[in-house]
Amino acid sequence: MRIGVLTAGGDCPGLNAVIRSVVHRALTGHGDEVIGFEDGFKGLLDGHYRPLDLNAVSGILPRGGTILGSARLERDRLREAAESSAELAKQYGIDALIPIGGEGTLTASRMLSDAGMPVVGVPKTIDNDISGTDRTFGFDTAVMVATEAIDRLKTTAESHQRVMVVEVMGRHAGWIALESGMAGGAHGICLPERRFQVEDLVKMVEERFSRGKKFAVVCVAEGAHPAEGSMDYAKGAIDQFGHERFEGIGNRLASELELRLGKEARPVILGHVQRGGTPTAYDRVLATRFGWHAVEAAHRGEFGMMTALRGTDVIMVPLAEAVAQLKTVPERRMYEAESVF
Numbered sequence: 001m002r003i004g005v006l007t008a009g010g011d012c013p014g015l016n017a018v019i020r021s022v023v024h025r026a027l028t029g030h031g032d033e034v035i036g037f038e039d040g041f042k043g044l045l046d047g048h049y050r051p052l053d054l055n056a057v058s059g060i061l062p063r064g065g066t067i068l069g070s071a072r073l074e075r076d077r078l079r080e081a082a083e084s085s086a087e088l089a090k091q092y093g094i095d096a097l098i099p100i101g102g103e104g105t106l107t108a109s110r111m112l113s114d115a116g117m118p119v120v121g122v123p124k125t126i127d128n129d130i131s132g133t134d135r136t137f138g139f140d141t142a143v144m145v146a147t148e149a150i151d152r153l154k155t156t157a158e159s160h161q162r163v164m165v166v167e168v169m170g171r172h173a174g175w176i177a178l179e180s181g182m183a184g185g186a187h188g189i190c191l192p193e194r195r196f197q198v199e200d201l202v203k204m205v206e207e208r209f210s211r212g213k214k215f216a217v218v219c220v221a222e223g224a225h226p227a228e229g230s231m232d233y234a235k236g237a238i239d240q241f242g243h244e245r246f247e248g249i250g251n252r253l254a255s256e257l258e259l260r261l262g263k264e265a266r267p268v269i270l271g272h273v274q275r276g277g278t279p280t281a282y283d284r285v286l287a288t289r290f291g292w293h294a295v296e297a298a299h300r301g302e303f304g305m306m307t308a309l310r311g312t313d314v315i316m317v318p319l320a321e322a323v324a325q326l327k328t329v330p331e332r333r334m335y336e337a338e339s340v341f
Contacts, residue, residue: 001032003298004049004094007066008040008073008105012124012138013279014287016060016067018100021291023057030299035092039071040101041108044088045081061284064277078108086116096298098291100124102136103323106306110319113304120297121306121319122290126275129173129326132317133308137287142169142274143179149270150184150217157215163205163257163265167250169274170221173328176274181219182337188216189337190253192223193329198230198253202260209263218257224249231256289314 005022007015019036026032034052037043050056060067073081081088089097096118099109102125113119123130126142146168157164166186168176174191181189188204190196205216226233233252250267258265279287290307293314297305305316 001026001030001095001299002093003032003034003295004037004044004092004097005034005052005068006037006040006044006097006099007068007070007124008099008101008108009070010102010125011065011070011275012102012126013064013141013275013277014137014283015065015070015100015124016057016063017137017279017284017287018122018124018291018294019052019067020057020060021288022098022295023052023054025292025295027054030295032295035094036068039069040105041073041078041081041099042071043068044097045073045077047091049092061288062278064275064279072104073108078111081108082111082115085112089117094118096120096303098122098294098298102127103130103326106130106319107323109306110304110323113319118298118303119319120294120303121322122294123306123308123322124287126176127170127173128175129328130322131325131327132306132322134311135286135309137283137290138275138279139175140282140286141277141280142176143183144280145274145277146176146180146219146270147183149268150180150186150219153268154185154215154217157217157266160264161214163215163254163261163263164217165250165254165257165265165267166217166219167222167248167267167269167271168219169270171223172326174221174224175329177219177221177224178329178333178337184217184219186217186219188218190218190220190224190249191329191334192221192225194334195225195227196230197227198256198260201253201257205257205261205263218253220249220253222249226253 100122126138128139254267
């Protein structure tokens with residue numbers, strides 16, 4: 001069997017672990033040949049690929065990013081890929097394609113699969129918002145980075161009697177904010193799933209200071225929005241890839257809190273630092289398991305499917321299920337966080 005593999009969308013800790021696992025299982029377990037398309041679906045369309053052997057993936061397990069590169073592709077080019085998917089498979093002589101990516105990549109993968117490409121998807125996103133799987137690799141690393149940042153910011157906030165607003169990633173799902181906020185003991189958590197009241201945060205900070213606590217930390221997801229009329233905050237435009245451009249809730253909220261409280265408030269935008277660097281042990285293991293099972297699924301002919309974690313088991317679920325809707329933070333998890341703080 002000849003297997004193609006690509007990484008698309010935003011980079012994520014653990015991508016290289018999947019690539020390594022696919023190559024090891026395919027070559028040593030089945031005697032397959034593996035090729036890697038460079039820069040995601042762009043490489044598939046433009047014919048940019050290279051062979052992947054054991055030497056090519058040596059030493060990449062702990063590395064962040066992706067050795068194959070990644071790029072976002074405009075919707076017109078994705079449709080072009082879907083329309084010519086069967087021809088592309090024949091052109092490269094591949095018997096299976098393993099795309100590794102998030103919601104956008106998996107949606108494109110389903111389009112390719114529906115059009116005749118033999119596809120087995122692998123979900124990745126630090127946001128942990130893919131339906132059908134309990135966990136995505138990259139999420140654990142992002143939560144650890146954000147938690148460490150909150151831990152560090154508490155000491156400097158206390159020293160200067162400040163309010164720190166820590167903005168983490170999470171466009172439409174607040175899993176990183178929820179779990180890093182809980183793990184780091186943030187005093188307020190703002191998620192995209194529920195609009196927040198600025199006045200509630202003001203009261204929380206004032207109550208802390210009245211008890212002699214001279215600092216506060218608020219963890220806010222980048223996609224969080226204030227309640228209507230709570231404060232001025234503009235809705236962002238849509239970019240060429242169909243994603244909303246956010247207006248910087250961390251900066252805006254810090255300014256608003258400083259104005260209302262009469263106390264120093266500082267924004268800290270973690271941004272892409274959450275996606276970079278070495279993956280945690282958990283993410284390396286999960287990514288490795290996903291790669292192994294993707295190769296096995298290809299040999300069973302289970303195309304149009306995606307690897308998924310259910311409990312502690314890796315199973316296969318339809319790509320259609322994975323992209324039907326985003327996995328957002330449920331009300332019960334928000335209630336747990338509120339109960340703690």
